[in-house]
Amino acid sequence: MKKAKMREVNFYAYETYCMVRIEERPEVSTLLAGCRDLALQVEQTLNMYDEESELSVMCRDYRPGQPYEVSALLYDFLDTSLSMAKRSNGAFDPTVGAVVKRWGIGSGEVRIPAEKELAILINRTGYHHIRLLPDKRAAIIDIEGITIDPGAIGKGLAIDYIIHYLKDYHVGQACVDFGGNLYVMGDTYRIGVRGPEDPEKMMAIVPVKDQAVSTSSWYEHYIERDGRVYGHLIDPASGKPVESEFTSVTVICDRAIYADMLSTALYVLGAEKGEAVIRSLREESGICVDYLAGRAGDGKIVSYSDTLK
Ligand code: ADP
Ligand code: MG
Ligand code: MG
Secondary structure (H helix, E strand, O other): OOOOOEEEEEEEOOOOEEEEEEEEOOOHHHHHHHHHHHHHHHHHHHOOOOOOOOHHHHHHHHOOOEEEHHHHHHHHHHHHHHHHHHHHHOOOOOOHHHHHHHHOOOOOOOOOOOOOOHHHHHHOHHHHEEEEEEOOEEEEEEOOEEEEEOOOHHHHHHHHHHHHHHHHHOOOEEEEEOOOOOEEEEEOOEEEEOOOOOOEEEEEEEEEEOEEEEEEOOOEEEEEOOOOEOOOOOEEOOOOOOOOOOEEEEEOOOOHHHHHHHHHHHHHHHHHHHHHHHHHHHHHHHOOOEEEEEEEOOOOOOEEEOOOO
16 A cells, blocks of 8 residues: 655643644645644643643632533543543542642652641542533532542543544544554554563554554653652552552553553553453443553563454
8 A cells, every 4th residue: 555645743732742643635734733722722621730721720619519510621521530430449530639749740859748648638539529410511529629630631532532533524544642642543553562671672562553552651750759769650549659560551442542541540450450440341331452561570561452352
């Protein structure tokens, strides 16, 4: 097959480099600008570090027990992330924001919280404190001071919106890469998955087509203090960085939002509990997931496939 000529747009969002590449066509510049605008719109709506984002305004202004109306985008994010929180029994929990901020995750400067302080912050977390009212497109939060963190899902959500938009315009070939959260459409790309110990070494090359790939690992982002390295994924139960059975988890799935959420969830849960989550997702929603992970300790590669069965 003759390869189509491709055009791309590059921009900075989600604190990372983002790229969207599609096949050459007459309105290619307009389409690429549309993709960038979508990504920026998702970031602007959901950024917990921007006090003016709709998400931050909600977390500041809601009143416990009262319905708070939100945009369709914010509702979509809340709905999908809360259902993953429920399915993973809280291992994935978008309400960890206060704890994440306290550790300095995102600021690059670790501040180790005292146990007492953590206990107070944990009281301000918990996905079960949020209930959604689909008819009113509203959320009811039953405690004060919740901080919602979109960090483990925003890029995946934006990528799915972009793919949807491109399909609407009958684009056949595309590749989207938001800081290692990828989606490949229409063509097969061979994606290198970084090794568990040494991120410079590939542990596998996987062919990907009409699928998303997302990785969560300690080395992807970490914070260092007094010679100790802390990962950026928090165990919501303890409020501390997870000591994972994995060093990195790469998820392959046909929806970018699930690849993004599940790489985080599996990192927190480990193989056994993580696979139970994957199976429940397939059984109840028909979403198929493959994953590849490096095991901490011996560095062995663990893999699981819904699609190769
Ligand atoms: P990346 O930062 O590369 O996108 P992830 O998708 O795994 O990696 O998201 C990590 C971010 O998710 C963290 O920086 C933090 O903001 C947030 N987070 C940390 N722990 C959890 C958790 N247990 N559940 C949901 N979100 C989390
Ligand atoms: Mg994620
Ligand atoms: Mg991610």
